[in-house]
Amino acid sequence: MVSLSYRQKRLLSQTIMYAVAAIIMIYCLFPIAWIFITSIKPPGAEFHIPIEYIPSKVSLDNYIEIFVEHKFHYYLLNSLVVASATTILVLAIGSLSAYAIARLRFKFRISSLLTILVVGMMPSIVMILPIFLIIRELGLMNTWLGLIITHAVFSLPITVWLLASYFAELPFDLEDAAKIDGYTPSSIYRKIIMPLSVPGLFSAGILAFIASWGEFMFALTLTHTIQARTALVLITTLPGAYHLKWGMINAGVILTLIPIIVIVLVFQKWVMRGLTAGAVKY
Amino acid sequence: MVEVRLEKVTKTFGKVIAVDNASLTFEDKKLTTVVGPSGCGKTTLLRMVAGLETPTQGSVYIGDKLVNEVPPWDRNVAMVFQSYALYPHMSVFNNIAFPLKARKRPREEIKKRVTDTAELLEVSELLDRKPRELSGGQMQRIALGRAIVRQPDVFLMDEPLSNLDAKLRVYMRAEIKKLQRLLGVTTIYVTHDQAEAMTIGDTLVVMNDGKICCIGHPDSVYSKPKDTFVATFIGSPAMNLLEGNLESDKGLFVTESLKYKLPNSMTRVTKEKGASKLILGIRPEDIIVENFKANGFVKTEVYMIEQLGRELLLSLKIGQHIIKAIAPTDIKLEIGGVAWMKFDETKLHVFDGKTDGLIV
Amino acid sequence: MKIKLTEARYAYLFLIPTFLVIIIFAFFPITSTFWWSVHELKDKILWTGMPFVGFENYAWAFTNSQVWGSLGYTLYFVALSVTLEFWIGIGMALAMFHTFKLKGVLRAIVIVPWAVPAIIQASMWRWMFHPNVGIISDILVKLGVISAPLNFLGASLLAMHSVILADVWKTSSFMAILLFAGLAAIPQDIYDSAKVDGARGWFRFRHITLPMMLPIILVALLFRTMDAFRVFDLVYGLTGGGPGTTTEVLSTFSYKYYFSYHNFGKGSALAIVTFLILVAISLFYIRSLQKRLKFK
Numbered sequence: 001m002v003s004l005s006y007r008q009k010r011l012l013s014q015t016i017m018y019a020v021a022a023i024i025m026i027y028c029l030f031p032i033a034w035i036f037i038t039s040i041k042p043p044g045a046e047f048h049i050p051i052e053y054i055p056s057k058v059s060l061d062n063y064i065e066i067f068v069e070h071k072f073h074y075y076l077l078n079s080l081v082v083a084s085a086t087t088i089l090v091l092a093i094g095s096l097s098a099y100a101i102a103r104l105r106f107k108f109r110i111s112s113l114l115t116i117l118v119v120g121m122m123p124s125i126v127m128i129l130p131i132f133l134i135i136r137e138l139g140l141m142n143t144w145l146g147l148i149i150t151h152a153v154f155s156l157p158i159t160v161w162l163l164a165s166y167f168a169e170l171p172f173d174l175e176d177a178a179k180i181d182g183y184t185p186s187s188i189y190r191k192i193i194m195p196l197s198v199p200g201l202f203s204a205g206i207l208a209f210i211a212s213w214g215e216f217m218f219a220l221t222l223t224h225t226i227q228a229r230t231a232l233v234l235i236t237t238l239p240g241a242y243h244l245k246w247g248m249i250n251a252g253v254i255l256t257l258i259p260i261i262v263i264v265l266v267f268q269k270w271v272m273r274g275l276t277a278g279a280v281k282y
Numbered sequence: 283m284v285e286v287r288l289e290k291v292t293k294t295f296g297k298v299i300a301v302d303n304a305s306l307t308f309e310d311k312k313l314t315t316v317v318g319p320s321g322c323g324k325t326t327l328l329r330m331v332a333g334l335e336t337p338t339q340g341s342v343y344i345g346d347k348l349v350n351e352v353p354p355w356d357r358n359v360a361m362v363f364q365s366y367a368l369y370p371h372m373s374v375f376n377n378i379a380f381p382l383k384a385r386k387r388p389r390e391e392i393k394k395r396v397t398d399t400a401e402l403l404e405v406s407e408l409l410d411r412k413p414r415e416l417s418g419g420q421m422q423r424i425a426l427g428r429a430i431v432r433q434p435d436v437f438l439m440d441e442p443l444s445n446l447d448a449k450l451r452v453y454m455r456a457e458i459k460k461l462q463r464l465l466g467v468t469t470i471y472v473t474h475d476q477a478e479a480m481t482i483g484d485t486l487v488v489m490n491d492g493k494i495c496c497i498g499h500p501d502s503v504y505s506k507p508k509d510t511f512v513a514t515f516i517g518s519p520a521m522n523l524l525e526g527n528l529e530s531d532k533g534l535f536v537t538e539s540l541k542y543k544l545p546n547s548m549t550r551v552t553k554e555k556g557a558s559k560l561i562l563g564i565r566p567e568d569i570i571v572e573n574f575k576a577n578g579f580v581k582t583e584v585y586m587i588e589q590l591g592r593e594l595l596l597s598l599k600i601g602q603h604i605i606k607a608i609a610p611t612d613i614k615l616e617i618g619g620v621a622w623m624k625f626d627e628t629k630l631h632v633f634d635g636k637t638d639g640l641i642v
Numbered sequence: 643m644k645i646k647l648t649e650a651r652y653a654y655l656f657l658i659p660t661f662l663v664i665i666i667f668a669f670f671p672i673t674s675t676f677w678w679s680v681h682e683l684k685d686k687i688l689w690t691g692m693p694f695v696g697f698e699n700y701a702w703a704f705t706n707s708q709v710w711g712s713l714g715y716t717l718y719f720v721a722l723s724v725t726l727e728f729w730i731g732i733g734m735a736l737a738m739f740h741t742f743k744l745k746g747v748l749r750a751i752v753i754v755p756w757a758v759p760a761i762i763q764a765s766m767w768r769w770m771f772h773p774n775v776g777i778i779s780d781i782l783v784k785l786g787v788i789s790a791p792l793n794f795l796g797a798s799l800l801a802m803h804s805v806i807l808a809d810v811w812k813t814s815s816f817m818a819i820l821l822f823a824g825l826a827a828i829p830q831d832i833y834d835s836a837k838v839d840g841a842r843g844w845f846r847f848r849h850i851t852l853p854m855m856l857p858i859i860l861v862a863l864l865f866r867t868m869d870a871f872r873v874f875d876l877v878y879g880l881t882g883g884g885p886g887t888t889t890e891v892l893s894t895f896s897y898k899y900y901f902s903y904h905n906f907g908k909g910s911a912l913a914i915v916t917f918l919i920l921v922a923i924s925l926f927y928i929r930s931l932q933k934r935l936k937f938k
């Protein structure tokens with residue numbers, strides 16, 4: 001054993017830390033980078049052997065093809081509409097319930113919260129068939145609305161949980177003062193709680209948006225055509241006779257990823273807060 | 283012999299200079315208190331001795347050893363934190379035992395030393411509890427126990443009593459002092475409470491703005507403050523300061539609304555220093571107040587009277603100046619009325635108006 | 643006339659929309675799934691009537707070797723995936739915590755895999771596992787680990803672990819985020835105190851960091867175990883359960899019974915079993931959480 005001086009030891013551990021940081025970056029970003037590289041090769045070039053790590057020719061043909069041949073923009077639009085509407089819907093009804101649970105006194109507070117949370121534990125697979133039938137009965141098959149409602153069901157529990165824990169931390173004095181001034185719970189909710197909760201709503205909204213954008217099982221089952229099918233369902237159901245057009249698929253993957261990665265990076269703080277709310281407290 | 287020596291130590295955080303070129307020695311077996319206003323760098327100084335921060339410049343010595351590069355776990359110093367930093371998931375026993383376990387001491391030794399320490403601190407019956415089941419004072423003792431259990435070279439204490447109520451604070455102050463005497467361990471004790479610093483310390487270090495202002499025995503720091511900062515910071519209520527000029531031919535100290543004849547010796551020394559803008563300092567308890575006119579007394583208006591319990595704190599108004607003075611409770615004065623006051627000439631301080639330094 | 647409402651009535655009023663949605667789209671469905679699971683519902687039988695068969699579908703489920711195989715793989719998937727992602731996650735969290743200068747950058751990067759939708763992740767990894775032009779084979783060949791490209795998703799044992807590898811990529815990122823938050827929530831004084839008390843590297847991690855993070859570790863494990871148990875998208879997109887049924891998890895298996903075999907009774911029984919196991923897992927975690935959380 002060579003014994004190192006303290007300075008050397010620190011230098012060593014610093015070096016190790018930076019090496020680890022580099023490994024983490026590669027680990028997290030490499031798959032996406034590789035998909036991107038594949039997507040900008042000319043169509044067909046993705047199958048060339050030896051594999052080109054740096055494309056000798058860059059082309060956007062895969063992107064053009066997915067837009068022209070498959071009208072990918074319509075699918076992106078479907079994803080966008082469904083995810084946005086789901087977000088608004090869950091925030092609207094979720095925040096009302098969260099407010100009731102966090103701030104109002106009534107007998108079934110805890111049991112209502114638990115009931116809502118149990119829904120969050122249910123696997124999609126136990127609900128897929130009945131929901132499929134209900135949506136069909138309601139004539140909402142292959143529509144935005146059918147998907148919006150279903151996605152809302154799955155995002156509601158986490159939204160209520162997040163918002164309730166957010167509301168619970170606002171000072172009660174504000175509300176008591178407003179009550180004394182003659183405000184009813186519904187006006188307190190609108191005039192005091194809502195404006196103060198913008199960050200909380202934001203966190204919850206981003207999580208709901210990401211969840212809806214990425215949801216697959218219901219989107220696959222409840223939509224069939226360009227009318228309502230979401231972008232990621234199209235990508236995974238792209239037809240391929242003998243082999244799949246991987247260049248184009250990867251172009252679609254990148255296009256589907258861009259919005260959420262941008263959201264996550266720009267609103268990182270809120271995403272983190274949303275993910276960890278309620279879980280971290282000392 | 284374990285003294286702690288700092289040589290030209292500077293610590294910066296980005297643009298903030300937390301400790302600015304500090305050189306001083308914390309003497310062996312002595313309790314040195316470090317006092318100063320909030321944000322002046324006391325904690326940073328302590329953390330550099332502990333090894334939790336590395337000095338940006340300068341050297342830290344513990345004993346004769348340069349420890350700049352030595353991590354905290356190899357320094358054999360013990361620290362008591364303001365928040366106590368008890369480990370919430372461990373019992374009191376394990377909290378106290380932690381430093382020994384970290385050093386892989388044999389089990390019997392750990393048990394014995396923890397029990398002994400608990401006895402010394404009178405917390406034996408708490409050993410099985412978790413920190414959350416303790417009162418503030420008990421937590422404080424456990425934190426002390428964890429510090430003394432391994433007989434460190436140096437104790438570091440960062441405002442250890444500031445979370446306790448006033449009565450307990452005074453009691454624990456005496457306990458710490460006693461303990462430190464008993465164990466004879468070099469101790470650096472940080473506080474922002476100047477009264478605490480005065481009573482507990484063998485040596486007093488005053489810091490301001492990252493710099494060491496003065497070092498000395500508490501009494502001498504109090505009676506001969508080095509500059510106006512130390513003068514006002516040490517002592518409560520704070521020393522009165524009056525800004526004015528010296529009319530040197532007559533030995534008169536003149537402000538806008540007051541003329542005061544300085545003692546001749548003071549005038550002479552001041553003249554020798556060549557200062558003409560002066561600051562006159564007098565502590566409230568060195569002012570004699572009467573409710574009748576007497577020889578050499580100055581007429582003032584009573585602006586406010588505060589009950590301090592044993593005595594009264596008066597605010598006396600002369601022109602624009604408000605002068606604080608201490609008077610016995612039986613004096614008959616009323617707000618808005620007249621009072622007569624006189625400075626105790628032997629207790630006067632004269633500071634240079636430009637440099638703030640003490641002249642006499 | 644204005645109706646005066648009490649606070650409790652307001653509360654119920656506010657809860658109505660949520661409860662309407664979850665009753666219609668969650669509780670009614672799960673009840674019907676259960677109801678179907680005790681009936682014979684094969685293919686077009688929907689209009690020829692559906693005889694009540696009691697727990698026959700469950701009896702089938704518990705005696706069918708494919709179901710056991712699928713349950714076995716699901717549990718293996720959960721156990722290995724959660725273990726791996728926990729250790730990778732905690733490693734990443736520690737690295738995020740200690741590389742001061744890169745903290746911001748690392749945090750931004752680590753969160754990216756979490757945001758990738760599972761089905762997209764399946765597509766990405768399917769491409770990287772491609773039998774001829776997969777980059778993973780290629781790199782391994784270049785490194786000399788293997789001599790010829792492997793068909794990662796084509797051979798049973800390899801496929802089982804490839805699915806897990808792909809899953810860990812995304813979920814370790816979630817772990818890292820949660821554990822990082824847990825690390826950051828430990829008061830700095832506690833660390834400093836431990837350092838001064840003489841605790842170095844591993845000892846400090848073992849006796850201070852880990853126990854202090856225990857509550858959040860349990861929460862993270864709970865979330866992840868439940869999610870891993872419900873896994874559908876990744877397996878559906880990556881292997882479709884194949885080769886054969888070697889990577890079939892409970893969710894994809896039920897889905898096949900529903901939409902490929904149109905055997906709704908058996909599919910429902912499988913789904914209900916999945917749900918019950920999930921409930922059991924979460925109860926177990928909640929119990930241990932309650933016990934551990936006492937020191938708060």
Ligand SMILES: Nc1ncnc2c1ncn2[C@@H]1O[C@H](COP(=O)(O)OP(=O)(O)OP(=O)(O)O)[C@@H](O)[C@H]1O
Pocket residue numbers: 295298299300318319320321322323324325326327474
């Ligand atoms: N880790 C840090 N990063 C940046 N600035 C710091 C850090 N620690 C301390 N400082 C700054 O250094 C200065 C000195 O801080 P320090 O904590 O030493 O003061 P203090 O004398 O202990 O104050 P207090 O009495 O309030 O505890 C302050 O301006 C503080 O903001």
Ligand SMILES: [Mg+2]
Pocket residue numbers: 324325326440
């Ligand atoms: Mg401090």
